[in-house]
Amino acid sequence: MPTSLEKLQDMRRKAVFRVFEKKFVVPVRITVGSATCENAAGATDVYERFRQLMEKHSGLDVVLGKVGCAGRCDLEPMVTVVAHGHIPVKYMRVTPEKVDRIFEEHILHGKVIEDFTMRRSAGLYNAQRVVTLCAGKNCFEKHAPEIEKAFLENIQRLGLSDRIIITRSACQGLCQHGPVAYVYPDGVMYQKLTPEIVKEICEEHLAKNHILGKYVWSGERLTNRSFPFFGDVYFFGKQLRLTLRNCGVIDPESMDEYLSVRGYEAIAKILTEMNPQQVIDIVKKSGLRGRGGGGFPTAQKWQFAAAQPGTEKYMICNADEGDPGAFMDRSMIEGDPHTILEGLMIAGYAIGACKGFVYIRAEYPLAVSRLEKAIADAKALGLLGDNILGSGWNFDIEIRLGAGAFVCGEETALIHSIEGSRGMPTQRPPYPAISGLWGKPTVINNVESLANLPVIILDGPDWFSSIGTEKSKGTKVFALAGKVANTGLVEVPMGTTLREVVFDVGGGIKNDKAFKAVQTGGPAGGCLPAEYLDTPVDYDSLAAAGSIMGSGGMIVMDEETCMVDVAKFFLDFTQSESCGKCTPCREGTRAMLAILQKITDGKGEDGDIEKLEQLGKIIKNASLCGLGQCAPNPVLTTLKYFGHEYKAHIYDKKCPAGVCSALLTYTIDPEKCVGCTACKRKCPVHCITGDPKKVHTINQEDCIKCGTCLTVCKFDAVTKS
Amino acid sequence: MENDKKNTTCCCSCSSPDTLPKEIVQYINECMQKPHSESYLIPVLHKIQNYFGYLSPCYLEEVAQLMRIPAAKITGVATFYHLFSFTPRGKNRISVCLGTACYVKGSGKILDKFKERLGIKENETTPDGQFSIECSRCFGACALAPVVVVNDKVYGDVKPEQVDKILADYGFKK
Ligand SMILES: Cc1cc2nc3c(=O)[nH]c(=O)nc-3n(C[C@H](O)[C@H](O)[C@H](O)COP(=O)(O)O)c2cc1C
Ligand code: SF4
Ligand code: SF4
Ligand code: SF4
Ligand code: FES
Ligand code: FES
Numbered sequence: 067m068p069t070s071l072e073k074l075q076d077m078r079r080k081a082v083f084r085v086f087e088k089k090f091v092v093p094v095r096i097t098v099g100s101a102t103c104e105n106a107a108g109a110t111d112v113y114e115r116f117r118q119l120m121e122k123h124s125g126l127d128v129v130l131g132k133v134g135c136a137g138r139c140d141l142e143p144m145v146t147v148v149a150h151g152h153i154p155v156k157y158m159r160v161t162p163e164k165v166d167r168i169f170e171e172h173i174l175h176g177k178v179i180e181d182f183t184m185r186r187s188a189g190l191y192n193a194q195r196v197v198t199l200c201a202g203k204n205c206f207e208k209h210a211p212e213i214e215k216a217f218l219e220n221i222q223r224l225g226l227s228d229r230i231i232i233t234r235s236a237c238q239g240l241c242q243h244g245p246v247a248y249v250y251p252d253g254v255m256y257q258k259l260t261p262e263i264v265k266e267i268c269e270e271h272l273a274k275n276h277i278l279g280k281y282v283w284s285g286e287r288l289t290n291r292s293f294p295f296f297g298d299v300y301f302f303g304k305q306l307r308l309t310l311r312n313c314g315v316i317d318p319e320s321m322d323e324y325l326s327v328r329g330y331e332a333i334a335k336i337l338t339e340m341n342p343q344q345v346i347d348i349v350k351k352s353g354l355r356g357r358g359g360g361g362f363p364t365a366q367k368w369q370f371a372a373a374q375p376g377t378e379k380y381m382i383c384n385a386d387e388g389d390p391g392a393f394m395d396r397s398m399i400e401g402d403p404h405t406i407l408e409g410l411m412i413a414g415y416a417i418g419a420c421k422g423f424v425y426i427r428a429e430y431p432l433a434v435s436r437l438e439k440a441i442a443d444a445k446a447l448g449l450l451g452d453n454i455l456g457s458g459w460n461f462d463i464e465i466r467l468g469a470g471a472f473v474c475g476e477e478t479a480l481i482h483s484i485e486g487s488r489g490m491p492t493q494r495p496p497y498p499a500i501s502g503l504w505g506k507p508t509v510i511n512n513v514e515s516l517a518n519l520p521v522i523i524l525d526g527p528d529w530f531s532s533i534g535t536e537k538s539k540g541t542k543v544f545a546l547a548g549k550v551a552n553t554g555l556v557e558v559p560m561g562t563t564l565r566e567v568v569f570d571v572g573g574g575i576k577n578d579k580a581f582k583a584v585q586t587g588g589p590a591g592g593c594l595p596a597e598y599l600d601t602p603v604d605y606d607s608l609a610a611a612g613s614i615m616g617s618g619g620m621i622v623m624d625e626e627t628c629m630v631d632v633a634k635f636f637l638d639f640t641q642s643e644s645c646g647k648c649t650p651c652r653e654g655t656r657a658m659l660a661i662l663q664k665i666t667d668g669k670g671e672d673g674d675i676e677k678l679e680q681l682g683k684i685i686k687n688a689s690l691c692g693l694g695q696c697a698p699n700p701v702l703t704t705l706k707y708f709g710h711e712y713k714a715h716i717y718d719k720k721c722p723a724g725v726c727s728a729l730l731t732y733t734i735d736p737e738k739c740v741g742c743t744a745c746k747r748k749c750p751v752h753c754i755t756g757d758p759k760k761v762h763t764i765n766q767e768d769c770i771k772c773g774t775c776l777t778v779c780k781f782d783a784v785t786k787s
Numbered sequence: 788m789e790n791d792k793k794n795t796t797c798c799c800s801c802s803s804p805d806t807l808p809k810e811i812v813q814y815i816n817e818c819m820q821k822p823h824s825e826s827y828l829i830p831v832l833h834k835i836q837n838y839f840g841y842l843s844p845c846y847l848e849e850v851a852q853l854m855r856i857p858a859a860k861i862t863g864v865a866t867f868y869h870l871f872s873f874t875p876r877g878k879n880r881i882s883v884c885l886g887t888a889c890y891v892k893g894s895g896k897i898l899d900k901f902k903e904r905l906g907i908k909e910n911e912t913t914p915d916g917q918f919s920i921e922c923s924r925c926f927g928a929c930a931l932a933p934v935v936v937v938n939d940k941v942y943g944d945v946k947p948e949q950v951d952k953i954l955a956d957y958g959f960k961k
Binding site for chain 1: 825829856885928931934
């Protein structure tokens with residue numbers, strides 16, 4: 067009898083064969099991004115256009131495929147053209163018209179259209195090779211600067227300067243083997259570099275195309291599979307993609323592609339070699355903490371549930387992702403649904419669950435349909451259901467949709483929602499691990515927590531715990547949005563500083579405005595000012611600074627964001643999402659909101675700040691669930707770090723960022739006004755007077771501060787202050 | 788439920804056909820065969836809303852009978868979740884995202900513009916039944932903020948000036 071692992075390996079061989087036949091034998095492969103964000107940017111039309119062109123040129127040795135979102139959402143739709151022996155070309159903001167040109171010039175005639183490609187080192191695609199040096203902390207300490215110098219000198223000496231490009235990356239998770247460098251498009255990682263080895267590499271490999279096998283790191287890792295595709299782009303090079311390893315790399319709807327990247331190998335290995343306790347021990351050793359916000363040690367939660375008697379236990383994946391401004395879980399499920407299923411199976415096996423659920427927001431239809439397909443495909447192959455891979459273990463997964471209630475992300479509320487009731491939190495203890503769904507032991511884990519599991523099993527807990535900080539292991543995915551140049555998903559090792567995320571990976575503030583704050587943790591988190599940019603992202607450092615890690619939403623704010631308005635926004639959110647069960651949360655948030663409204667309306671008075679602080683304290687202490695306990699956080703942190711803005715609103719009746727409309731005045735500059743009458747005609751309350759060709763004036767009493775005059779004036783005569 | 792199905796309208800005069808379509812009844816029956824059948828209430832409500840665009844009280848009554856769940860509980864559940872709507876929505880449903888990323892990037896102005904053009908407020912429908920406006924909390928496309936979703940189409944990076952163009956795409960005439 068073959069073991070589960072052997073069965074899976076056999077499945078993989080067949081899958082790899084099919085994938086190879088489809089993808090790698092052909093010289094050119096085109097992939098188009100396909101995800102909610104990609105489609106919103108127009109990816110469906112782009113794919114369709116390629117399909118039509120391929121039909122027209124039927125004899126071509128080119129394949130077309132779809133991949134999930136790679137994370138650079140602001141540059142979508144993204145198209146990658148991979149040709150054997152060449153550096154993968156990433157085209158951005160592709161339109162059907164651009165497709166025509168890409169097809170004609172690049173696909174048919176081999177000429178890369180540099181103008182359409184991602185921001186890159188100049189002349190990248192004319193280069194023959196790219197050498198990416200790890201500039202992570204460990205490699206750097208092991209003298210990466212000398213290595214870089216050695217590369218530069220030798221390349222120059224050998225006259226290769228215009229054919230080789232050198233870039234830098236973040237930690238590649240190979241620190242024990244560092245300093246490391248990756249060479250494209252050959253796809254080799256050189257390890258333990260010294261200036262002498264570099265000299266040899268330059269002379270043999272870079273100049274004469276002989277790969278030096280003896281220096282190549284030959285291990286296999288699940289991590290950074292995307293590196294060969296994207297590593298040359300700075301945005302990606304700075305990341306360590308562990309849970310996002312397959313996003314943007316494989317076709318999320320293809321079981322074959324998932325199998326070919328060692329998919330389901332972790333669960334097969336477990337079923338063959340381990341008992342549940344061994345799985346728990348491995349995860350314990352890895353130091354994994356929950357990525358859903360709380361940061362609770364995953365193994366500990368499992369241990370509680372595993373210790374309970376009985377065979378009816380449940381494992382739930384929390385994909386409710388209610389934090390407005392976060393999209394990590396959506397992107398992960400859309401880009402790599404099988405990883406989530408496999409993670410859920412591993413956790414289910416560890417706690418002895420009979421069934422798994424994915425509780426997912428109904429607002430994510432594409433993610434839901436990809437999950438549905440993944441579950442059906444897994445069932446068809448015997449990877450889900452009864453007697454999985456002949457191991458005798460049964461496990462089934464069912465999807466349950468949320469219906470737009472943020473509080474259902476809370477564990478007890480989520481359980482009630484699956485049970486078919488109102489999603490209202492209940493008292494803990496009993497904790498769900500003891501008495502959860504239908505009164506049975508239940509473990510709830512976040513999507514990203516689960517996505518880590520296959521990596522921990524296959525690459526080992528020791529390797530996993532070598533990444534990150536002392537108390538926060540591994541990586542964290544952030545959804546970078548707001549006023550930052552590169553919006554999208556990023557995955558960085560724990561301990562990376564906020565500055566690196568916002569400025570290095572995120573490219574800084576859009577339109578060269580000044581950075582004001584970064585918000586983490588969504589409605590439960592806080593806003594940190596520039597002085598805190600050097601805070602490392604890990605659970606404890608962010609908490610010490612007054613914010614929280616949260617689930618991964620990271621919103622960047624610039625000088626044009628009013629912090630009082632932002633606090634009001636978050637409080638308005640939690641206030642309307644409060645389930646209403648406890649008075650401090652229900653009434654307290656309302657009272658705080660009323661004060662904030664008053665302040666932004668220009669009616670703030672002495673004592674308001676103190677009242678906010680007092681109410682905040684009461685709500686934090688007296689609420690039942692995390693929603694209420696965290697609701698005052700955005701207000702309290704903005705009060706702490708941006709108290710001067712509150713004071714400006716209350717005492718000077720000014721909104722320094724120019725956002726709160728009641729505190730603005732619009733005036734017409736008599737020097738600049740040419741009397742074109744445009745503003746007068748458009749003003750909705752007719753409060754502008756003036757004759758044609760004469761200076762116009764605004765009657766401040768009647769002005770409703772709608773801003774129309776500012777928009778319509780073509781002569782910059784209207785100013786806002 | 789015995790009466791002629793062709794031209795009857797609902798008891799509460801909400802002008803909807805009086806009974807649930809066959810496929811939904813069948814789905815409910817399937818759910819009733821499963822363990823913890825009452826836990827399928829929310830999926831059933833989703834199905835009804837997807838079919839009719841809203842939940843009318845008489846369907847809830849029927850669900851109560853078919854699923855053997857008290858009508859009061861069903862109403863309690865349906866009113867708890869924001870996605871369920873009790874009034875018919877417009878043929879074209881405009882959802883403006885007011886999630887953090889979109890808000891920071893000024894989606895409030897876009898919402899105002901839609902309201903102004905259509906002459907309705909959020910959660911209202913134009914008298915001709917063509918358009919309704921809703922606000923949502925994040926579609927997960929935050930990187931493209933501000934985001935507007937019309938029916939199933941997602942518009943990213945929307946500017947207030949584009950509002951007229953989007954409305955025109957759906958046949959709105961001023
Ligand atoms: C109001 C509220 C909303 C929450 N929303 C989510 C969510 O959307 N996704 C999530 O994974 N966890 C959410 N959580 C945290 C979960 O309750 C729970 O701690 C988490 O899913 C546990 O998984 P983990 O240990 O893998 O992090 C929320 C908590 C509260 C109090
Ligand atoms: S804290 Fe708020 S959301 Fe949580 S149970 Fe109490 S009222 Fe409900
Ligand atoms: S802000 Fe609006 S109301 Fe005030 S003057 Fe300008 S157009 Fe008129
Ligand atoms: S639109 Fe500008 S230039 Fe024209 S009347 Fe108004 S303020 Fe003067
Ligand atoms: S620092 Fe280079 S591999 Fe970790
Ligand atoms: S905040 Fe609008 S899509 Fe996320």
